[in-house]
Amino acid sequence: MDGYFPLETGRRRTLKAAIGCVGIGLHSGKRTSLTLHPAPAGTGIRFHRTDIGLDIPARYDHVVDTRLCTALGLPEAPEQRIGTVEHVMAALAGCGVDDAIVEIDGPEVPILDGSAAPFVFLIDCTGLVAHASLGQVESIEVLRPVRVQDGEGPDAAWAMLTPTTGDRFEASLTIDFPGTAIGRQSLTTRLSPQAFRAGLAEARTFTLAEEVARLRAAGLAQGGSLANAVVVDGPLVLNPGGLRQTDEFVRHKLLDVVGDLALAGAPLRARFTGHRSGHALNNRLLRALFADQANWRELPSFGIGQSQGLSSDVAAARLPAAAVA
Numbered sequence: 001m002d003g004y005f006p007l008e009t010g011r012r013r014t015l016k017a018a019i020g021c022v023g024i025g026l027h028s029g030k031r032t033s034l035t036l037h038p039a040p041a042g043t044g045i046r047f048h049r050t051d052i053g054l055d056i057p058a059r060y061d062h063v064v065d066t067r068l069c070t071a072l073g074l075p076e077a078p079e080q081r082i083g084t085v086e087h088v089m090a091a092l093a094g095c096g097v098d099d100a101i102v103e104i105d106g107p108e109v110p111i112l113d114g115s116a117a118p119f120v121f122l123i124d125c126t127g128l129v130a131h132a133s134l135g136q137v138e139s140i141e142v143l144r145p146v147r148v149q150d151g152e153g154p155d156a157a158w159a160m161l162t163p164t165t166g167d168r169f170e171a172s173l174t175i176d177f178p179g180t181a182i183g184r185q186s187l188t189t190r191l192s193p194q195a196f197r198a199g200l201a202e203a204r205t206f207t208l209a210e211e212v213a214r215l216r217a218a219g220l221a222q223g224g225s226l227a228n229a230v231v232v233d234g235p236l237v238l239n240p241g242g243l244r245q246t247d248e249f250v251r252h253k254l255l256d257v258v259g260d261l262a263l264a265g266a267p268l269r270a271r272f273t274g275h276r277s278g279h280a281l282n283n284r285l286l287r288a289l290f291a292d293q294a295n296w297r298e299l300p301s302f303g304i305g306q307s308q309g310l311s312s313d314v315a316a317a318r319l320p321a322a323a324v325a
Helices: 086-094 117-126 193-200 209-217 248-264 279-290 312-316
Strands: 011-015 019-024 031-038 045-049 054-057 063-065 071-074 077-082 100-104 128-132 137-142 146-150 157-162 170-177 183-190 206-208 230-233 271-275 296-300
Touching: 011 031, 019 117, 031 086, 031 117, 045 077, 054 071, 054 077, 063 077, 086 100, 086 117, 086 193, 086 248, 146 279, 157 279, 170 248, 183 193, 183 248, 193 248, 206 209, 206 248, 209 230, 248 271, 248 279
Parallel strands: 045 100, 170 271, 206 230
Antiparallel strands: 011 128, 019 031, 031 100, 045 054, 063 071, 071 077, 137 296, 146 157, 157 271, 170 183
């Protein structure tokens, strides 16, 4: 299966047929049905919430909440939202799906086992089909460094995108949870379908045991359990089966990076570097990238690496609404 960056110039990919699953939302605790549908070339990834008729593109400028997940919504009505989109977005991006409709009947994407692996399984079961897309966006090339930061000093959290000479998304991330089983972990990867499947897809979301009560008091983690999250209590991992990989924690954080940055609307040709970055910084990074058109350019399907640009109206669609008003 082709990777995060299309390997066949001038082609986009969608699903061969619809396929779905049922599960509960990690934070809402509500049972939800999800169906992945094929979509025409140029659709991109769109979410459709059938219970309230909400239709929303999977774009960074429609992110309305980044507390422990990434949620999409309408700026004028943020209560109409679709939560925890990052794992299914990571699966779609990692498997090379350019166009799809993600249909759900509740407020949150099912958490399933806490990783992207169940969504990858659904995509594999239905398979992909390529459709011609001359002139469509194939990737977004980062032209100069863009950096965002939270805090000061050596413990500051930060994230950065820089240009790369390669044709794939590269990523390097460090996390640091002192005094716990998580500790300090780092991982660097050059994303390909093989690297995503073997290295990131199965890594599960995680939390600290002392945070569970606080989260539930705040109305979050209502559907959380040891079946869909790794729970750490000081030096101990409470899950009976232990970890899937010794560095599963940083692998999951990189999975989140893949899902969050897929909200650029097209695969990024760039290198991501981060330290203690999470959903909020990942989204801020995309907003900073697209805030200045000198930071990026869209590469159309008539040739990766060619300098031709898209028409100004297509390029403007990548910008937040305030930038083109």
